[in-house]
Amino acid sequence: MLFKALLLVLAIIQISAEEYDTAILPEAYIDAAERSTHTNNWAVLVDASRFWFNYRHVANVLSIYRSVKRLGIPDSQIILMIADDMACNARNPRPGQVYNNANQHINVYGDDVEVDYRGYEVTVENFVRLLTGRTQNGTARSKKLLSDAGSNVLIYLTGHGGDGFLKFQDSEEITSQELADGIQQMWEKKRYNELFFMVDTCQAASLYEKFISPNVLAVASSLVGEDSLSHHVDPSIGVYMIDRYTYYALEFLEKVQPFSKRTIGEFLQVCPKRVCISTVGVRKDLYRRDPMKVPIIDFFGAIRPTRVSTGRINVTLANEEDFTDVAHIQPKKQFKIVVQPQFIAKINK
């Protein structure tokens, strides 16, 4: 009898323990499902317009460049396309510097900018080749988007746009269909895990309308029929400094640190209508996760998976002395420097 009672007690404990387990499970499961499965990060940042009066577009793209670099995406995984060189423009009173506001608060040009496509290389063709991976033979490795199935890709576009297109340079434009096709081809070849598409241009929302690929989250500075506005003029250079949307985006990103808990959901609300004047458009229907639970560093930072490994393979193929033996080390070739006189003084005499 006592034994039976004991069994019963045990069974009850068992059941309650199981209940406890199942109560815990769903949340853990949801958590796991919400966590990103990416293994690396890429960023494609494009400024599509040139000429001095478009200073603000260069400042836009450099703002995002500065942020992703600060948050840890290495230069080898950032493709920067800038159609014009504002830092070294003859009209720039502060050579080598590009600022995001008239008070010269942040020099977005920074110390170290690696531009992958510059000037007339910024074309629709090159951009689509970059997205689809169909680069021409001889394209340098640093100019390719070498993402894989584990890559989270950030695409940022800025320039002058209209309903369904974005103008490149002053001669051509990319249509929303071409963009959607390019991204679909990336998806088909498993070249991204998740994609965050950001665009700051007039009627920006029209650019993401045709997307059909899964796992794409898109944000645009203005809806169709709206203009995106610039933030302010710097009287000393005579042009607009930066666009409103990117200005507030940078303001937000400056507060983000590499291990920050800030989410993409918060980032999507950086520019409410009262400050942006245009309405920020967001497209979430292709995106699987809840943006409020996605850390912003899933797209703007880079987490390289590292793992301490202290194993060794116990093979010894030579004595230590063999390597330190001076005979093996080839002596540096001696060379003599001859300084040729630049001006022949003798003739002058």
Place this chain on the structure above:
Amino acid sequence: MWWKTTSVHRASLPSSAIERLSDQPIKTVVHVSIYTQQPERAQLLITELQNAFKDSDFWIVKFKQLPPFAKAAETHTPAALEKLLLQEHPQSEGDFMFIEWPKLEDELLLTTERSALMRSDVTSNKIAQLLHSKILQTYRVNQILSTDERISVKSEAPQPEYDVVISVLNPKPKITNAQWNVALAAQTYIEPFLAQISDISSYTVRTQWKYRVAIEAEMKQVRDQTKLGRHYALQESALPHLLTSIAQNLSGSISDRPVINLVVYIPPCSTGPLHIYNKKNEMLTRDGVDAFISPPWGGFIIANPPESVCLAYMNDEPPQQYYVNTNDNMQVMLDQLHKLLDISNEVQVAGVKTVDIEQLAPRRWEYEAYIRRSAIRHIATASNTLQSLIKLLDQISYIVIDDKVATAIANSHSDILAAKAALLEHRLMNASALAKRAFVFSERGFFDASLLAQLYFPDEQKYAIYIPLFLPVMVPVLSSFNMLRKLLDRKRKVKQP
């Protein structure tokens, strides 16, 4: 004529055959032989194992019993027994053998060749578990072939070519006067090792010294009992950022091949010796090794200078010249390469022990599992690539398909079929070579630059451009027809009356 000159050249492709590629699953034949002292036991194990593998999605495992023989009783070492067995029953690539050895400590002992020793009381369950987790690596193959994006593998398939760049970083050569013939070290260890595993990818080894490349990470001083009285702690969480800070200076992007970086970092005595600490503030150094890896980027070894060198620095003596220990660092580097190339298998199974590697080559079963996995990976990736390319080409009718792309697609398709057949016919190396070729061809086809040439000239634009051009031209032509008709009518009227 206008229509003909503007029509798009599209070579014919085996579209329907490529779409049918996924109908036929990838199945691999593996031969496993079992030797026991009592034939009944082997018989029993085989029946049980055959049942266990009956419903396998990927494997067709053919079990074979090795009959006992007289000489077996005379052998005193497992190695000798294995040798005798191999003389009778030679193995080919990808095969495996279980040999009973009653005096074994563990239930199963994996050798460095294609065999495992088993104790007499091992259950068939354990053997099946070992086969799945270590030899066949079913869970990894599952990841490769899974269509669920949360499970599926996130890394790239093995590329046909890699650059292996060994970089020695010495940020302050004036403080740490380190000497090392790193080129010779690479020739002695790394190159021969890579030469033995170059069936899937070929490797080019380069070495370089980099001075004044500082790592950006917070290093905290920690007091200790050594003569120096202190060492520096590097937080584990700071490692990813550290790699990003040095990656730019390694100039790996010069060549067109993907790079595997192997970094040996010599900390200057001002921040050395340097050790890695985890979040719980525990030192992670084992056997004097401070190293970490970040696949697929590469590995990082901290080669602390000897105590005497840093002691001299602390006493403000002139810097001592010293040699970096080659054997020590190369052993760690070899282990890192095993992990980076994804050859080593780190799954632990209770009761199973694995013999340590004591030669340069990887364990044969491990390497063959890697080849098998890579072959399956290449076949799966190439099939996916071809299918998505066909889908794309069918969807967009104005993409040019030139003969080069068409040949690449056709070759890749035939190689996929051949590789699948080779896996079924138990020709592993052949299958691997075919799969690799199929993969290379499919990538070449998909990423061919010519596929984009006329993307900006779709049919609608053709009408939009040519109709306004040709229609005005057609007006005088058409009106001249009218004129001719009138002329003929008039002539007839003249004739009739």
